[in-house]
Amino acid sequence: MTPNKEDFIKAIFELGGKEKVVTNKDLVRMLSISAASVTDMNTRLLKEELITHLPYQGVMLTEKGLLIANQLTRKHRIWEVFLAEKLGYDWNEVHADADLLEHVSSDLLIERLNIFLDEPTFDPHGGVIPNQDGTVPEIHSTPLIECKVGDRFKIQEVDDQEDFLEYLLYKKVHLGKEYTLAEIEPYDGPLTLETSAGEKTVIGHKAAFKIFVDIIE
Amino acid sequence: MTPNKEDFIKAIFELGGKEKVVTNKDLVRMLSISAASVTDMNTRLLKEELITHLPYQGVMLTEKGLLIANQLTRKHRIWEVFLAEKLGYDWNEVHADADLLEHVSSDLLIERLNIFLDEPTFDPHGGVIPNQDGTVPEIHSTPLIECKVGDRFKIQEVDDQEDFLEYLLYKKVHLGKEYTLAEIEPYDGPLTLETSAGEKTVIGHKAAFKIFVDIIE
DNA sequence: AACTATTTTTAGTCTACCCTAAAAAATAAT
DNA sequence: ATTATTTTTTAGGGTAGACTAAAAATAGTT
Structure with a gap:
C-alpha cells in the first residue's frame, strides 16, 4: 500500500x-x-x-478495499482529535496535517494515540471513528435538509471541507448546539434555525446537505 | 523534497x-x-x-543540505520525545515511527508539538534538538572511550540504534545516571563502570564509542 | 610495476505514478 | 436515427527511485 x-x-x-x-x-x-x-x-x-x-x-x-478505507478513516480521525484537542488546531485546520499523518501511522502508534486521547468516539467535526477491526459504530443522524419545520435537534456532524467549516464558524454553528428548525423557504431557499435563546441563523440550501443532526425525541 | x-x-x-x-x-x-x-x-x-x-x-x-539535515533531526527528535513521554514508548521503540513521521510534518505541526511538549532540549536518548532556524545548541559531552580511569561522569547521550539501546537497557545504563570509570582493560578490552552505591557494570570496548558522557568537575 | 580486489560509474531495465493526444464507447440532442 | 457531446480507454511518454551486469577507476599486494 x-x-x-x-x-x-x-x-x-x-x-x-x-x-x-x-x-x-x-x-x-x-x-x-x-x-x-x-x-x-x-x-x-x-x-x-x-x-x-x-x-x-x-x-x-470490495470488502478488502472497504476495510482499508475504514482503517484509514480511523487513523485520520484519531489524528484530527489529537491535533484539535492537544495541539490547539481549529476544527478547520486539522484536515491537511491529518491527511499526511494517516499514511505513515503504524497500528501500534494509532492504538497508543487512541488510548492517550481516552478512546474518543467522534472527531472534531463529528465524524464517528471506526473501530480497530474496521467496523463502524452505528450513529443515528439525519441530514438537516430532511428535517421538517418545528423539529428540535442537536448538531451531530458536519462535512469536513475547510471552507465549509469556516462558513459554519462564521455562522456560529458548532457541534452539540441545539436548534429548532423555524422555517424553510420554498424553491431550494434557505433554512432558518433558532436556538431556545431566540438566536436566529440562516443556512443556505446546499449547506443543509452537509450538516447532520440528531433529532431530539 | x-x-x-x-x-x-x-x-x-x-x-x-x-x-x-x-x-x-x-x-x-x-x-x-x-x-x-x-x-x-x-x-x-x-x-x-x-x-x-x-x-x-x-x-x-553543502550549507543547504546541512540545513535540511538539521531540520529533519529537529522533527525526528521532537517526535521521539512525544512518543516516549506521551505515548509510553520505550526509548528503543521510538526510532521507527519517528522516522516516518518526520517526513510528513509541517513546520506548523512541529512548532505546536514542540510547545505541547514544553520545548524539550533533548530527545529520549540524549540527542540535542536543533533549533527552529537549523542551528544546533552546543553541548559539552565526551565519548566514554576518551575517559580516563577515575573520571566521574553522568550519561549524557547514547547512540540510537534499537539493538544498542536494548543492550543498555539490559546493562541498566540510562541517561543521567552517574558512574566512576573504575577500570579499562588493555588491548581494546571492556570498561568497568561503578556507581557510588558500588554497583559495577562492564561495557564492551566498541560500546564505549556510542556512549557520551558529561564529566563532573 | 603489474596484478588483484574493491569501489564507483555507466548502461540498460523495471515499477509506480503522473501526463497528453487520439480513439472508442456511452450519452444527449436534434 | 443520426449527429454531437461527454466520458472512458488506449497509446505513448516522462520522472523518481530502485535494480543487475558490465566497464572504469582506485587501492592494495606482491
Missing part, C-alpha cells in the same frame, strides 16, 4: 463507493488528476482486488 | 557528511540500496546543490 493508492481508495469511499458505482469523472474532480491516470490507477487497484470495475461505468470498493 | 531524498541527506549527515567526505560504500551499507542507486541519487542531490561530489571519493553536505 502506497500513500497514493490509499488516497485513491479513500476518495472512492468518500464518493459513496461502499454502496454505489463511482465514476472516473467524479474521481478526476476529487483527486485533481487526469482521466487517464484514473483508469491507470483503477487497473492497479483491480489487480489487488481492492475494487470492482464496470468498464465505462465506474468502480466500487 | 521527497522522503527518499530526505533519508539520503540524513544518512550522509549521520555518517559525518558535515565535516568529511562520505563514501558510496558507507551509504550502501546505511541505506541498504545498491551502489548504482547511490550514484543515481548523488547526481540528483548534486543538481539541487544539497551535496558536493568528488568523483570516486564521495559526497559532503
Whole structure:
C-alpha cells in the first residue's frame, strides 16, 4: 500500500463507493488528476482486488478495499482529535496535517494515540471513528435538509471541507448546539434555525446537505 | 523534497557528511540500496546543490543540505520525545515511527508539538534538538572511550540504534545516571563502570564509542 | 610495476505514478 | 436515427527511485 493508492481508495469511499458505482469523472474532480491516470490507477487497484470495475461505468470498493478505507478513516480521525484537542488546531485546520499523518501511522502508534486521547468516539467535526477491526459504530443522524419545520435537534456532524467549516464558524454553528428548525423557504431557499435563546441563523440550501443532526425525541 | 531524498541527506549527515567526505560504500551499507542507486541519487542531490561530489571519493553536505539535515533531526527528535513521554514508548521503540513521521510534518505541526511538549532540549536518548532556524545548541559531552580511569561522569547521550539501546537497557545504563570509570582493560578490552552505591557494570570496548558522557568537575 | 580486489560509474531495465493526444464507447440532442 | 457531446480507454511518454551486469577507476599486494 502506497500513500497514493490509499488516497485513491479513500476518495472512492468518500464518493459513496461502499454502496454505489463511482465514476472516473467524479474521481478526476476529487483527486485533481487526469482521466487517464484514473483508469491507470483503477487497473492497479483491480489487480489487488481492492475494487470492482464496470468498464465505462465506474468502480466500487470490495470488502478488502472497504476495510482499508475504514482503517484509514480511523487513523485520520484519531489524528484530527489529537491535533484539535492537544495541539490547539481549529476544527478547520486539522484536515491537511491529518491527511499526511494517516499514511505513515503504524497500528501500534494509532492504538497508543487512541488510548492517550481516552478512546474518543467522534472527531472534531463529528465524524464517528471506526473501530480497530474496521467496523463502524452505528450513529443515528439525519441530514438537516430532511428535517421538517418545528423539529428540535442537536448538531451531530458536519462535512469536513475547510471552507465549509469556516462558513459554519462564521455562522456560529458548532457541534452539540441545539436548534429548532423555524422555517424553510420554498424553491431550494434557505433554512432558518433558532436556538431556545431566540438566536436566529440562516443556512443556505446546499449547506443543509452537509450538516447532520440528531433529532431530539 | 521527497522522503527518499530526505533519508539520503540524513544518512550522509549521520555518517559525518558535515565535516568529511562520505563514501558510496558507507551509504550502501546505511541505506541498504545498491551502489548504482547511490550514484543515481548523488547526481540528483548534486543538481539541487544539497551535496558536493568528488568523483570516486564521495559526497559532503553543502550549507543547504546541512540545513535540511538539521531540520529533519529537529522533527525526528521532537517526535521521539512525544512518543516516549506521551505515548509510553520505550526509548528503543521510538526510532521507527519517528522516522516516518518526520517526513510528513509541517513546520506548523512541529512548532505546536514542540510547545505541547514544553520545548524539550533533548530527545529520549540524549540527542540535542536543533533549533527552529537549523542551528544546533552546543553541548559539552565526551565519548566514554576518551575517559580516563577515575573520571566521574553522568550519561549524557547514547547512540540510537534499537539493538544498542536494548543492550543498555539490559546493562541498566540510562541517561543521567552517574558512574566512576573504575577500570579499562588493555588491548581494546571492556570498561568497568561503578556507581557510588558500588554497583559495577562492564561495557564492551566498541560500546564505549556510542556512549557520551558529561564529566563532573 | 603489474596484478588483484574493491569501489564507483555507466548502461540498460523495471515499477509506480503522473501526463497528453487520439480513439472508442456511452450519452444527449436534434 | 443520426449527429454531437461527454466520458472512458488506449497509446505513448516522462520522472523518481530502485535494480543487475558490465566497464572504469582506485587501492592494495606482491
